[in-house]
Amino acid sequence: xxxxxxxxxxxxxxxxxxxxxxxxxxxxxxxxxxxxxxxxxxxxxxxxxxxxxxxxxxxxxxxxxxxxxxxxxxxxxxxxxxxxxxxxxxxxxxxxxxxxxxxxxxxxxxxxxxxxxxxxxxxxxxxxxxxxxxxxxxxxxxxxxxxxxxxxxxxxxxxxxxxxxxxxxxxxxxxxxxxxxxxxxxxxxxxxxxxxxxxxxxxxxxxxxxxxxxxxxxxxxxxxxxxxxxxxxxxxxxxxxxxxxxxxxxxxxxxxxxxxxxxxx
Amino acid sequence: xxxxxxxxxxxxxxxxxxxxxxxxxxxxxxxxxxxxxxxxxxxxxxxxxxxxxxxxxxxxxxxxxxxxxxxxxxxxxxxxxxxxxxxxxxxxxxxxxxxxxxxxxxxxxxxxxxxxxxxxxxxxxxxxxxxxxxxxxxxxxxxxxxxxxxxxxxxxxxxxxxxxxxxxxxxxxxxxxxxxxxxxxxxxxxxxxxxxxxxxxxxxxxxxxxxxxxxxxxxxxxxxxxxxxxxxxxxxxxxxxxxxxxxxxxxxxxxxxxxxxxxxxxxxxxxxxxxxxxxxxxxxxxxxxxxxxxxxxxxxxxxxxxxxxxxxxxxxxxxxxxxxxxxxxxxxxxxxxxxxxxxxxxxxxxxxxxxxxxxxxxxxxxxxxxxxxxxxxxxxxxxxxxxxxxxxxxxxxxxxxxxxxxxxxxxxxxxxxxxxxxxxxxxxxxxxxxxxxxxxxxxxxxxxxxxxxxxxxxxxxxxxxxxxxxxxxxxxxxxxxxxxxx
Numbered sequence: 001x002x003x004x005x006x007x008x009x010x011x012x013x014x015x016x017x018x019x020x021x022x023x024x025x026x027x028x029x030x031x032x033x034x035x036x037x038x039x040x041x042x043x044x045x046x047x048x049x050x051x052x053x054x055x056x057x058x059x060x061x062x063x064x065x066x067x068x069x070x071x072x073x074x075x076x077x078x079x080x081x082x083x084x085x086x087x088x089x090x091x092x093x094x095x096x097x098x099x100x101x102x103x104x105x106x107x108x109x110x111x112x113x114x115x116x117x118x119x120x121x122x123x124x125x126x127x128x129x130x131x132x133x134x135x136x137x138x139x140x141x142x143x144x145x146x147x148x149x150x151x152x153x154x155x156x157x158x159x160x161x162x163x164x165x166x167x168x169x170x171x172x173x174x175x176x177x178x179x180x181x182x183x184x185x186x187x188x189x190x191x192x193x194x195x196x197x198x199x200x201x202x203x204x205x206x207x208x209x210x211x212x213x214x215x216x217x218x219x220x221x222x223x224x225x226x227x228x229x230x231x232x233x234x235x236x237x238x239x240x241x242x243x244x245x246x247x248x249x250x251x252x253x254x255x256x257x258x259x260x261x262x263x264x265x
Numbered sequence: 266x267x268x269x270x271x272x273x274x275x276x277x278x279x280x281x282x283x284x285x286x287x288x289x290x291x292x293x294x295x296x297x298x299x300x301x302x303x304x305x306x307x308x309x310x311x312x313x314x315x316x317x318x319x320x321x322x323x324x325x326x327x328x329x330x331x332x333x334x335x336x337x338x339x340x341x342x343x344x345x346x347x348x349x350x351x352x353x354x355x356x357x358x359x360x361x362x363x364x365x366x367x368x369x370x371x372x373x374x375x376x377x378x379x380x381x382x383x384x385x386x387x388x389x390x391x392x393x394x395x396x397x398x399x400x401x402x403x404x405x406x407x408x409x410x411x412x413x414x415x416x417x418x419x420x421x422x423x424x425x426x427x428x429x430x431x432x433x434x435x436x437x438x439x440x441x442x443x444x445x446x447x448x449x450x451x452x453x454x455x456x457x458x459x460x461x462x463x464x465x466x467x468x469x470x471x472x473x474x475x476x477x478x479x480x481x482x483x484x485x486x487x488x489x490x491x492x493x494x495x496x497x498x499x500x501x502x503x504x505x506x507x508x509x510x511x512x513x514x515x516x517x518x519x520x521x522x523x524x525x526x527x528x529x530x531x532x533x534x535x536x537x538x539x540x541x542x543x544x545x546x547x548x549x550x551x552x553x554x555x556x557x558x559x560x561x562x563x564x565x566x567x568x569x570x571x572x573x574x575x576x577x578x579x580x581x582x583x584x585x586x587x588x589x590x591x592x593x594x595x596x597x598x599x600x601x602x603x604x605x606x607x608x609x610x611x612x613x614x615x616x617x618x619x620x621x622x623x624x625x626x627x628x629x630x631x632x633x634x635x636x637x638x639x640x641x642x643x644x645x646x647x648x649x650x651x652x653x654x655x656x657x658x659x660x661x662x663x664x665x666x667x668x669x670x671x672x673x674x675x676x677x678x679x680x681x682x683x684x685x686x687x688x689x690x691x692x693x694x695x696x697x698x699x700x701x702x703x704x705x706x707x708x709x710x711x712x713x714x715x716x717x718x719x720x721x722x723x724x725x726x727x728x729x730x731x732x733x734x735x736x737x738x739x740x741x742x743x744x745x746x747x748x749x750x751x
Binding site: 064066069071094095096097098099101102103104106108109110111112120121124125171174175178 | 552553630632633634635636637638639640641642643646650651654655
């Protein structure tokens with residue numbers, strides 16, 4: 001029924017990149033995330049799975065403080081990035097987001113040229129001293145986004161003119177161009193066809209060598225294919241967090257088992 | 266029977282037809298609605314439409330054509346010799362109509378009977394005094410031929426009126442009966458009334474288009490008339506505006522066009538940055554509470570009549586600019602100036618620009634903001650580099666619409682910028698605009714025959730061309746870039 005989980009992949013002990021303790025999130029009166037503790041490892045793909053409305057996207061958005069832009073949202077608890085509390089008053093969310101990049105569910109290229117889309121981050125963070133350096137960064141990012149060959153001849157064309165799958169890879173290239181340490185992906189393939197999905201998944205696997213990737217997905221096959229660690233959320237709780245192979249073959253919690261076998265969801 | 270009464274009767278017939286049609290459709294299927302093609306109300310509607318629409322169309326057409334027909338008959342009854350020196354056939358015909366109405370009034374009030382009217386002759390009795398006694402004043406004594414024409418006019422009108430009443434009511438009844446006979450269970454009444462609705466919608470849109478065409482046509486017609494009296498080359502290229510009602514005027518549009526564009530330019534320089542910043546603050550930075558207070562407060566500005574802005578320019582801004590800027594800088598001593606009118610007009614345009622831009626900025630999808638914030642951009646970087654470029658077409662549209670308003674503005678310019686047509690660069694100098702001169706050329710007791718008055722139409726047409734051009738440009742820009750982020 002599912003693709004075989006990558007049981008063979010060895011999960012060696014790696015540094016902890018993000019560590020969350022007792023995280024609570026409220027939307028107004030609604031208690032959306034309850035007591036979540038998790039440690040996300042560096043250079044690893046971590047998948048968040050769970051039924052709709054379970055809080056996985058909300059939790060993901062806590063990791064780069066995107067929830068700050070929502071007025072009624074309130075976050076409690078500690079989230080540490082490399083041992084530093086990202087909700088500390090001294091932390092500038094803008095700088096944090098430069099370190100923790102994000103790719104969204106729906107491809108959202110800016111209404112600019114492909115080149116300017118990718119150059120956007122490097123420009124605002126001053127990563128390039130001159131045009132030649134910027135060109136290099138853009139090319140590198142587009143190559144890493146596995147879209148260079150398709151767009152190299154039309155970098156001046158608008159990014160919105162690409163197909164859905166190309167747009168999403170452009171958005172990934174745009175995110176990696178700022179050299180983040182962590183890449184958050186909120187259902188990056190939900191708007192894509194199977195071929196584009198396969199391309200993006202392949203890309204995620206490559207990104208693992210440089211970044212810590214956290215991906216929210218509705219597709220358990222996808223979680224099994226791309227991730228090394230999987231976290232199962234249910235009704236705002238983190239039910240189970242383990243190596244992907246263990247979650248899919250030997251879940252400890254009844255709810256996890258029910259979800260991956262399709263009984264709840 | 267008066268025309269109003271005829272129309273009421275037609276509507277009564279149609280309404281009765283509606284109810285009869287509805288019950289008839291029900292009785293056709295013995296009350297079982299499911300066997301009908303449409304709901305019973307639709308059958309009623311088809312009867313209503315058939316009874317009302319053709320009858321009313323004929324009635325309106327008749328009312329339009331009847332005077333034309335009658336006058337063409339009557340005109341021939343008046344000999345050229347009866348037309349007084351300095352008068353014209355048109356004036357005599359106006360007298361005929363007036364006397365005819367007067368006679369109607371006289372009969373209605375009992376001052377005259379039908380028999381007396383038949384025997385009435387202008388040579389023997391004083392028709393002018395008679396009509397004066399019933400409240401219809403005439404300018405001169407009534408000639409016999411004119412009185413005869415009036416009587417004929419009155420009779421023809423009455424005959425045609427009754428004919429119209431009969432024909433229209435018969436038509437209405439006929440329509441009702443015809444459509445009642447069509448009511449059967451499988452008659453597609455709903456489709457018929459859908460077609461009628463569509464026709465109504467098309468008609469409404471045609472009214473708007475025809476009005477525009479009518480306005481343009483009248484402007485073009487009068488402008489052509491003006492150019493026959495005054496050379497177009499002088500109008501377009503002469504650098505002086507100096508109308509003399511005794512003749513020999515210079516009617517160059519350039520000083521006025523310059524004034525118009527200068528005042529509008531100052532207004533836009535003032536309104537666009539402020540309006541845009543207001544819009545950015547309101548849509549991106551303001552909390553919901555601040556927004557709910559500030560936005561209506563700004564929009565109050567849009568509700569102030571322009572004459573009040575004019576007063577503000579005249580008594581506050583004008584003297585202020587003169588005393589603190591123009592005089593100390595040695596730029597002029599006039600409180601009416603381009604600057605005064607421009608600034609006040611700018612204030613008037615702020616809500617215009619801010620409100621439209623605010624809508625446009627709000628229409629930029631949240632995904633754009635998320636994308637930018639997700640890359641570590643600050644709020645102002647996001648606004649500058651993502652939101653404004655994405656909203657640009659709409660903002661340009663807003664600015665051009667504001668420009669059209671500025672160009673067409675009159676009151677503020679009259680009171681703020683003065684009435685002197687000048688070609689000058691000094692913004693503290695009094696100047697004037699096209700709109701102001703249109704008003705001043707047409708106010709007062711004027712006759713549309715001299716180039717001095719007809720020039721107003723040429724000015725109006727020029728203004729129309731300029732604003733139309735701006736609107737077309739705005740539409741083009743908005744359309745070209747509209748789908749950018751979708």
